[in-house]
Amino acid sequence: MLVLAACAGRQSAQPAASAAAPEPSPTPPAAPEPAAPAAVTPAAPATPKRPALDPALSLAAYRKLRPEVLAGRGELPPPIRPQEFPERYALADGVLTFRGGHRRDGGAFGDRRIERKELEIAWTFKTGASPPPWGGGAGWTGQPVIVRWPDAVRAAMPSLGARQADAGLVEVVQGSLDGNVYFLDLRTGKPTRPPLRTGNPIKGSVSVDPRGWPLLFVGQGIPAKAPIGLRVYALTTMQEVFFLPGRDPVARRGWGAFDSSGLVNRETDTFLVGGENGLVYLVELGARFDPEARTMTIAPRVLRYRFGSGAKLGIENSLAADGALAWFADNGGELQALDLQTLRPAWALEVGDDTDASVVVEGTPDGPALYVASEVDLQGDAGKGRIRRLDGVTGQARWVKEYGCKGGWDGPRRIQAGSFSTPLVGKDDLADRVVFTLCLCPEPGAVVALAKDDGRELWRLEVGADLWSTPTAVRDAAAGKTWIVQADRAGRLMLVDGADGKVAARLQLDANVEASPAVFDDTIVLATRGGTVYGIRLR
Numbered sequence: 001m002l003v004l005a006a007c008a009g010r011q012s013a014q015p016a017a018s019a020a021a022p023e024p025s026p027t028p029p030a031a032p033e034p035a036a037p038a039a040v041t042p043a044a045p046a047t048p049k050r051p052a053l054d055p056a057l058s059l060a061a062y063r064k065l066r067p068e069v070l071a072g073r074g075e076l077p078p079p080i081r082p083q084e085f086p087e088r089y090a091l092a093d094g095v096l097t098f099r100g101g102h103r104r105d106g107g108a109f110g111d112r113r114i115e116r117k118e119l120e121i122a123w124t125f126k127t128g129a130s131p132p133p134w135g136g137g138a139g140w141t142g143q144p145v146i147v148r149w150p151d152a153v154r155a156a157m158p159s160l161g162a163r164q165a166d167a168g169l170v171e172v173v174q175g176s177l178d179g180n181v182y183f184l185d186l187r188t189g190k191p192t193r194p195p196l197r198t199g200n201p202i203k204g205s206v207s208v209d210p211r212g213w214p215l216l217f218v219g220q221g222i223p224a225k226a227p228i229g230l231r232v233y234a235l236t237t238m239q240e241v242f243f244l245p246g247r248d249p250v251a252r253r254g255w256g257a258f259d260s261s262g263l264v265n266r267e268t269d270t271f272l273v274g275g276e277n278g279l280v281y282l283v284e285l286g287a288r289f290d291p292e293a294r295t296m297t298i299a300p301r302v303l304r305y306r307f308g309s310g311a312k313l314g315i316e317n318s319l320a321a322d323g324a325l326a327w328f329a330d331n332g333g334e335l336q337a338l339d340l341q342t343l344r345p346a347w348a349l350e351v352g353d354d355t356d357a358s359v360v361v362e363g364t365p366d367g368p369a370l371y372v373a374s375e376v377d378l379q380g381d382a383g384k385g386r387i388r389r390l391d392g393v394t395g396q397a398r399w400v401k402e403y404g405c406k407g408g409w410d411g412p413r414r415i416q417a418g419s420f421s422t423p424l425v426g427k428d429d430l431a432d433r434v435v436f437t438l439c440l441c442p443e444p445g446a447v448v449a450l451a452k453d454d455g456r457e458l459w460r461l462e463v464g465a466d467l468w469s470t471p472t473a474v475r476d477a478a479a480g481k482t483w484i485v486q487a488d489r490a491g492r493l494m495l496v497d498g499a500d501g502k503v504a505a506r507l508q509l510d511a512n513v514e515a516s517p518a519v520f521d522d523t524i525v526l527a528t529r530g531g532t533v534y535g536i537r538l539r
Contacts, residue, residue: 065336069343070304073249078301081284083340084324086267092212094147094170095518098205098261098422099470102321103361105425107472108519109146114476114483117504118539119495122523123189125533128178134201134222136178136531140356140420140468141259141318142515143205144525144533145173146186150212152291157214159193159238172525173216174533175202179225181218181233182533186523189535196233199226204259205318205516211266213289214296219258219273220246228256230273234296242300244281250304251277253313261318272321272340274328278313280305280338305343308334317358317422322368325392329355335372337395347395352386353377358422360434361392362452368392369452371425371434375405375418382406385418385441389434389455399455405441417441421470421516426452428475430482430498433458437467437486445488447471449501459501465490470516473498474524474538483538485524487513493526493536509534 071077089101093109100106127136138144148170149157155164163169163185170186179202180195196218203221208214214235220228232242246256255276262273264285271283286299307313312332319328319338325346329335331354337346354377362369370390376383385405389398405417417440424435426449433449445467449458469487476483483504484496489512495505511530518525524536 065307065345065348066309067343067345068306070250070306071302077303078284080303080343081268081270082324082342083265083268083270083272083282085263085265085321085340089263090210090212091266092147092150092210094145094520095143096145096147096210097207097263098141098143098318098516099358099360102263103363104318104320104358104422105360105362107143107470107517108474110519110521112474112476112522112538113478114474114481114495114538116539117495119493119505119507119524120537120539121507121534122537123535125182125184125189125191127174127176127182127527127531127533128180129531130178130201130224134177135529136176137511137529137533138174138515138527139177139203139221139529140514141205141261141470142175142203142527143261143470144175144518144527145206145208146518146520146525147171147173147208147212149214153212153214153289156236156289156291156294156296157193158294159235161193163192170520172533173206173208174525174527175204175206175218176527177201177203177529178531181206181216184533186520186525186535189533194238196238198231200224200228203257205261207261207264209266209287210264211289213287215287215289215298217262217271217273219260219262221257221259223256230258230262230275232298236294236296241296241298244283244302246275246277248275248277248279248304250306251275251279252306252309253278255314259316263319263321272319272326274315274317274319276314276316278306278308278315278330280315280319280328282343303343305338307336307345308332316356320359320361320370322361322363322392325368327359327361327370327392329359329372329374333374333378335359335395337392346393349390349395351388352384353379353418357419360423360425362425366391369398371423373419373423373436375416375420375439376407377416377418381408382417385438387419387436387450387455389452401450401455403438403441405438407440415440415466420468424471424473424484426482426498427473428482429480430473433498435471435484435498437469437471439466439468447484447486447496447501449498461496461501461503463488463494465492468514471496472517472519474519485517485519487517487526489513491528491530493524495538507536
């Protein structure tokens with residue numbers, strides 16, 4: 001059964017520089033309609049049966065999405081290999097994709113003690129710079145990967161030099177707006193190997209293969225010196241082994257950026273990612289890693305899920321998944337559940353506006369619960385920022401909370417309002433709450449903790465600046481207490497008590513922060529728009 005739940009309004013993201021919404025470019029004209037590519041009509045979705053919201057709407061939703069599975073232009077698609085994500089995302093230690101895994105519910109790994117309630121700069125690293133307005137450092141979403149490579153993998157990467165034998169090495173992999181990917185020692189911030197030069201600014205978050213294999217995925221955000229798309233590198237040779245062009249002739253939208261951070265299903269050897277061209281890609285990697293020969297190769301086959309029509313289809317959030325379902329939203333205000341057994345939509349929901357924040361999934365006794373936050377874009381400068389808890393299988397709303405938001409203009413740049421950062425789903429001592437950030441709703445910026453059961457506000461922290469960076473939970477297991485790390489676009493990093501929203505420590509950085517942090521043990525890694533990557537100790 002395909003289900004559509006209707007809400008008022010539809011919106012789309014606008015271009016962004018440092019003070020605008022995350023999408024960087026004016027909405028381009030739709031790409032020319034390709035010569036009828038071959039499509040398959042998969043079998044009915046294999047999702048659990050639940051009551052539909054309104055059976056009469058199912059056919060209308062299907063017609064609106066116009067779902068197709070395609071290979072390339074004029075190519076017959078290979079058979080669909082059914083997907084189901086394992087419970088555990090990564091086999092290697094660290095934060096290997098945006099928010100740490102397929103549910104997008106992490107961002108921190110390891111252990112720490114937070115006794116003094118202090119934030120202390122341990123090291124800094126300066127990136128290069130691309131031409132204005134992008135510069136260096138990192139933008140939205142800009143989270144680094146932090147990984148402790150398995151011994152056999154580290155030994156297979158000659159670019160590490162003497163560090164191949166360093167069993168204590170934890171490596172930071174940071175994509176930058178200057179178009180490079182940097183490799184740093186988590187302990188010192190010093191480069192561990194030469195950077196990769198991709199040719200285009202990187203706005204999104206890089207990811208590595210969760211098997212701990214030396215395979216790096218880099219989505220590019222702005223066309224500059226090279227064709228724009230998603231690039232895959234073998235870190236054994238530091239060479240590109242695959243390029244997925246964003247200017248895809250099958251796409252109905254001509255913008256080719258990849259801000260989305262992809263997921264690898266390690267059990268089926270497939271890569272799942274959404275593009276701003278309005279396509280969802282399922283790439284059968286054909287990956288082979290031979291540690292003795294020090295080789296990392298792939299032989300990809302690409303499937304494309306195409307839906308809808310028009311220029312509002314861009315996918316900027318990173319797809320979330322749980323079991324055989326994946327969820328994503330587009331610039332036109334449509335949220336979809338995609339059945340990974342068949343590559344057909346399980347349900348669709350109009351959320352009322354552009355949704356750039358990633359959906360976060362929480363496992364519950366009743367099945368997956370989704371937390372979704374949208375912005376104010378097509379509504380104009382002012383409107384409602386909507387936050388929801390949904391049933392992941394049916395799309396039915398548990399609750400919806402609305403905030404009055406008002407953006408505006410700073411000279412020629414539009415300042416958009418709503419929620420741009422991914423929600424933080426509380427665990428352990430914060431298991432009753434979910435944390436969202438609000439930009440210009442109506443304060444310059446606020447962090448709110450809402451009760452999971454009914455959406456009531458438990459606490460509110462008014463920041464005094466707008467917010468794009470994602471809140472990240474850091475747990476002191478020995479003390480049984482969870483803190484929240486939150487940055488704002490005034491360049492401040494805050495340590496927030498998750499119980500009551502009070503700020504325990506503030507640290508001023510060199511420039512505005514749009515990127516999201518990753519945390520390994522007691523070290524936060526976070527880049528600013530000023531061209532600096534920071535290593536910050538939690539004390």
